[in-house]
Amino acid sequence: MKASSEHTYRRGLHPLHTVLLVGTLPLFAGAMLCDYAYSTSYHIQWATFASWLNVGGLVFTGLAFLCSIVGFFRAADRNLALMIYPALLLLTWILALVNALAHARDAWAMMPAGFALSIVVVLLAGTATWVGFSRLGTGVKS
Amino acid sequence: MKLTSLYAAPLSVLLVVSGASAQNAQQYGANPTLPEPQRGLLPDMTVPEPAEWGDQLPTVPDGYAITAIATDLKVPRQTLVLPNGDILVAEGSGGNAPRLKPKDFIAGYIKSQGTTSVESGNRLTLLRDENGDGRYEQSVFAENLNAPYGLALVDNNLYVANQDAVVRFDYEEGQTEANGPPEEITKLPSEINHHWTKAMTASADGDFLYVGIGSNSNITERGMAAEVNRAEVWEIDTETGMRRSYATGLRNPTALTIQPDTDQLWAVVNERDELGPNLVPDYLTTVQEDGFYGWPYSYWGQHVDPRVRPQNADKVESAIAPDYGLGSHVAPLGLAFSIAEMGDEFAEGVFIGEHGSWNRNDPVGYKVVFVPFSNGEPDGDPIDFVSGFLTDDSRTRGRPVGVTIDPDGALIIADDLTNAVWRVTYEGNE
Numbered sequence: 053m054k055a056s057s058e059h060t061y062r063r064g065l066h067p068l069h070t071v072l073l074v075g076t077l078p079l080f081a082g083a084m085l086c087d088y089a090y091s092t093s094y095h096i097q098w099a100t101f102a103s104w105l106n107v108g109g110l111v112f113t114g115l116a117f118l119c120s121i122v123g124f125f126r127a128a129d130r131n132l133a134l135m136i137y138p139a140l141l142l143l144t145w146i147l148a149l150v151n152a153l154a155h156a157r158d159a160w161a162m163m164p165a166g167f168a169l170s171i172v173v174v175l176l177a178g179t180a181t182w183v184g185f186s187r188l189g190t191g192v193k194s
Numbered sequence: 195m196k197l198t199s200l201y202a203a204p205l206s207v208l209l210v211v212s213g214a215s216a217q218n219a220q221q222y223g224a225n226p227t228l229p230e231p232q233r234g235l236l237p238d239m240t241v242p243e244p245a246e247w248g249d250q251l252p253t254v255p256d257g258y259a260i261t262a263i264a265t266d267l268k269v270p271r272q273t274l275v276l277p278n279g280d281i282l283v284a285e286g287s288g289g290n291a292p293r294l295k296p297k298d299f300i301a302g303y304i305k306s307q308g309t310t311s312v313e314s315g316n317r318l319t320l321l322r323d324e325n326g327d328g329r330y331e332q333s334v335f336a337e338n339l340n341a342p343y344g345l346a347l348v349d350n351n352l353y354v355a356n357q358d359a360v361v362r363f364d365y366e367e368g369q370t371e372a373n374g375p376p377e378e379i380t381k382l383p384s385e386i387n388h389h390w391t392k393a394m395t396a397s398a399d400g401d402f403l404y405v406g407i408g409s410n411s412n413i414t415e416r417g418m419a420a421e422v423n424r425a426e427v428w429e430i431d432t433e434t435g436m437r438r439s440y441a442t443g444l445r446n447p448t449a450l451t452i453q454p455d456t457d458q459l460w461a462v463v464n465e466r467d468e469l470g471p472n473l474v475p476d477y478l479t480t481v482q483e484d485g486f487y488g489w490p491y492s493y494w495g496q497h498v499d500p501r502v503r504p505q506n507a508d509k510v511e512s513a514i515a516p517d518y519g520l521g522s523h524v525a526p527l528g529l530a531f532s533i534a535e536m537g538d539e540f541a542e543g544v545f546i547g548e549h550g551s552w553n554r555n556d557p558v559g560y561k562v563v564f565v566p567f568s569n570g571e572p573d574g575d576p577i578d579f580v581s582g583f584l585t586d587d588s589r590t591r592g593r594p595v596g597v598t599i600d601p602d603g604a605l606i607i608a609d610d611l612t613n614a615v616w617r618v619t620y621e622g623n624e
Contacts, residue, residue: 094503096417103295153235156297158415158468161233161501 064189069119079109084170117141140180226519231469241308245589253582263330264615268315270608272596274345285315288341288357288390336372344394355392358384398457406447443487449529462526475519488513523551524559528597535603547594
C-alpha cells in the first residue's frame with residue numbers, strides 16, 4: 053500500500069481562532085467610543101471604560117496572533133502573502149499596547165493621543181479581521 | 195526597582211522616554227525653576243527597595259547624636275510630645291481607594307515594594323523615659339482607632355485625627371492609658387481617601403483645630419465629584435465641632451503647625467506627580483485664610499495644569515503661589531519649628547521629614563532637612579539634618595514621616611519603614 057502524503061486540512065479558521073479574531077473589533081471599537089464620550093463629556097468613567105476595553109482587545113488580539121502564527125506554520129503553501137494577516141495582528145497589538153500606556157496617563161493627559169490611537173487601532177483591527185477572513189475564509193472541512 | 199529601564203528597552207523605538215535630564219535646576223526657595231511639563235509613555239518610577247540598618251544609624255551633623263527610642267511599631271506616622279515629656283505615636287495606614295484603571299494594579303504593586311509589610315497599628319503608643327536616661331518604655335495608650343495621624347493637645351483634651359473623623363480623649367498629665375473610647379468631634383471626608391492622612395494642629399489659643407485633607411487623586415483622575423471637600427485645610431471649632439474651609443487648593447497638606455511668636459499656620463504640601471522629575475515642587479508655606487493654592491487647576495500660582503477638564507480660568511487667576519519650594523517629589527510629611535535648645539546652627543527654622551520620591555529616576559528626599567529662617571521667614575537652602583536612609587545602592591533603610599520638637603532640645607522622628615521612632619539630641623561641641 054502506498055504511503056499517502058495527503059492530509060485532511062481544516063480549511064479556514066479554527067472556531068477558537070474565529071472567536072478570538074472577531075472579538076477584537078467590538079472591544080477596540082468600544083474603547084474608541086468611550087474615548088469619544090470622555091472627550092465630549094469630561095466624565096472620567098468613560099476614560100476608565102476605554103482603558104479596560106482596550107486591555108480586553110489586547111488579550112483577544114494577542115491570542116488571535118498566536119493562532120495566526122500556528123496557522124501560518126501549519127499551512128501547506130507558506131508564502132509571503134500569508135504573512136500579511138499575522139503581521140497586521142501584531143501591528144494592531146503593538147499599537148494597542150502603546151494606547152494602553154497612553155490611557156494610563158492621568159485624567160486629560162491621555163488626550164488627544166489616546167483617542168487618536170484608538171481610532172488607528174480600530175482601523176487596523178478591522179483590516180486584520182477582513183484580511184483574515186478573506187484569505188483564510190470561514191471555511192468548512194474538506 | 196527601575197520600571198523604565200525594565201520595559202523601555204523593547205519599546206525604545208516607540209517611546210518618548212522622558213530622559214534623564216539631570217538638570218541642576220534651582221528647586222528650592224521662593225522662585226524655583228519650573229521646567230516644561232513632560233511625561234513619556236511610561237512614568238518615571240524608581241522605588242528603592244527596603245534594606246536593614248544592621249548596626250548602622252542615620253547620619254546626623256557633628257555635635258548631634260541619634261538613637262532609636264522605639265522599635266517594632268506598627269507604621270508610626272506622627273508624634274506628639276506631652277507636657278511631662280512622654281511621647282505619643284500615631285500608628286497606622288489608611289485609604290480605601292478602589293483600583294479603577296489597569297494602571298492602578300501595576301503602579302500600586304510597584305509602590306508597595308517601597309513600603310512596610312507591617313499591618314496598620316490603628317493605635318497610639320506612649321513612650322516614656324522614666325528616669326531620664328534616654329531609654330523609653332513603650333505602652334499602648336489607645337487602640338481601635340482608624341488610621342490615626344494628626345495629634346494635638348489642648349489643655350486636658352487630646353485630639354486625634356483619624357482618617358474619617360477628629361476624636362477627643364480626656365487626658366491628665368502623666369496618664370499612660372486612655373480612659374475609654376474617644377468622643378467624636380467632627381467627621382472628616384473619608385470616601386475613597388486616596389490621600390488619607392489627616393494632618394492636624396491646634397491654633398495658638400486652642401479654640402480651633404486645623405486639619406489637612408488631601409485630594410482624592412493625583413490630578414482629578416477619579417473625577418471632579420470625588421474632590422468635594424478635598425485638598426483643603428479645615429478649621430474646626432473645638433467647642434462645637436463646627437467646621438469650615440480655611441484654605442483650599444492644597445493638594446495634599448501632610449503636616450500643619452503653628453509658628454511660635456506669630457501664631458501663623460504653616461503647612462507642607464505634596465504637589466502633583468507625572469509632570470516630570472523636576473515638576474512640581476513640593477512646598478512649605480504659610481496658610482493664608484481663605485487662600486486658594488491652585489490644585490487642581492494650576493500649580494505654583496498660575497501655571498495651568500492641562501490635565502484638568504473642565505478648566506477654570508477664574509480659579510487659576512486667584513491662585514496663590516506658595517512661599518518656599520522644597521524640591522519635586524521629596525514628599526514632605528513632617529513639619530516642626532525649631533527652638534534655641536537645638537543648637538545655634540539649627541535654632542531658627544523648621545525641620546521637615548521627607549518620605550522620599552517614587553516618581554523620579556534619581557530618588558530624592560528620604561531624609562530630614564532643616565530650612566533656616568530669619569525674621570520669621572525661610573532664608574536659605576535646605577540643609578540635611580538627618581540623612582543616610584538611602585544606601586549607596588539605592589535601597590532605603592527608613593522613610594521619615596512626622597517630626598516633632600521635644601522642648602528639652604531633641605528632634606523626634608517617626609519612620610514608617612524602619613517602624614521606629616528616632617530621637618536626635620544636641621550634644622554641644624565639647
